[in-house]
Amino acid sequence: GNSVTQMEGPVTLSEEAFLTINCTYTATGYPSLFWYVQYPGEGLQLLLKATKADDKGSNKGFEATYRKETTSFHLEKGSVQVSDSAVYFCALNSGGSNYKLTFGKGTLLTVNP
Amino acid sequence: DVKVTQSSRYLVKRTGEKVFLECVQDMDHENMFWYRQDPGLGLRLIYFSYDVKMKEKGDIPEGYSVSREKKERFSLILESASTNQTSMYLCASTPAGGPKVETQYFGPGTRLLVL
DSSP: OOEEEEOOSOEEEETTOOEEEOEEEEOSSOOEEEEEEEOTTSOEEEEEEEOSTTOEEEETTEEEEOBTTTTBOOEEESSOOGGGOEEEEEEEEOOSSSOOOEEOOOEEEEEEO | OOOEEESOSEEEEOTTOOEEEEEEESSOOSEEEEEEEETTTEEEEEEEEEETTEEEEOSOOTTEEEEEEETTEEEEEESSOOGGGOEEEEEEEEOSSSTTTTOOEEOOOEEEEEO
């Protein structure tokens, strides 16, 4: 079956530090890959996505590249801000008509000033 | 902007009570989902619905049922609440086609405490 494994947290960084959150997946076929973010007290919102191999998703300074050869979709940001403190979820959709997502367990990021 | 609303942000119920969690979306989406979120476990799919009156079990349907009588509304029902159903419940929706088809839009969540 499908599964997503992401870096366990929590991750604590100082402002302007470089961020990497690792995500690897197991899936049949050619899944689409996503990063969702959950700010404190809120629901999840889509941060970025990539739908095929070598695609790069980007948004708000975050980037992730769909690597089929390593089955990975690592999230990166060059310089984090306090406002980036949140829980980050990697997810995949392996297709079909129901658009179900399989999520990783989430990584809590805290950025200190 | 898509808006997904959930009837309560916080709810406290007693063991054995019947609990209704309501979710409403305003973008005419065909697909709707209920997840529960627990620390260290991430999001797990309880049920989803791809059309009015249509439903499918997710990964952890035991102890839950759902109702979708109107396209915009998807209800999660705990027939007899138990303490192990204390959790954060998240509703989401997505259209059946178009460029946003794979993007799930989430509500703010309902934090349920069962005593």
